[in-house]
Amino acid sequence: MKSIHRLKNIYSLIILGTALSAWLAAGCGYHFKAGSEAVGIKIESLAIPLMASPSSEPGFEADFTEMIREEFIRHVKIPLVAAEEAHMVLNGKVVSVTTEPLTYAQQQRLAAGQSGIYRTTSSRRMNLKMEASLLDKSSGTFIWEDKTLEAHADFQVTADPLLTRYHQQKALQNIAQQLARRIYQQTVERF
DSSP: OHHHHHHHHHHHHHHHHHHHHHHHHHTOSOOOOTTOOOSSSOOSOEEOOOOBOOOOSTTHHHHHHHHHHHHHHHHOOOOBOOTTTOSEEEEEEEEEEEEEEEEEEEEEEEETTEEEEEEEEEEEEEEEEEEEEEEETTTTEEEEEEEEEEEEEEEEOOSOHHHHHHHHHHHHHHHHHHHHHHHHHHHHSOO
């Protein structure tokens, strides 16, 4: 008798869970669709202007903007046009780019006739914070706005400054790819 009652409870929970999942999925204005087209909004054309940045990295803004554009080109067939001609505008601004030591190496060295232990940074973490928004120009309303986009990547620090710079640029590219993916998903895969 207890096993029949327990089975009824399990079936009830399964039915309740299925109904709740269907209700949540149906109640949403946006949903995923094969082909990565936004459902619930129609994007006839899109502008992605140059992202502003406080970074002193030469060409960073252009590279970062290009990665975001490439993410859209790779996945959807929305025409990318100038801001004046666009139905929607995807604006972005890098708020900060910082690095912090991640790991250290200790070495005992002789300096001025005295031995000492010196710590040098062997890897660093680069953090990037940015804001982005999608503006519907016809209504003047934001489809979405996020002032808390953030990503990080680690890079190796070596005795060779050129090699360290190379690793740092690769970390920036990694961060840009992470954020480009998130911005794309936030724009197209809304639910």
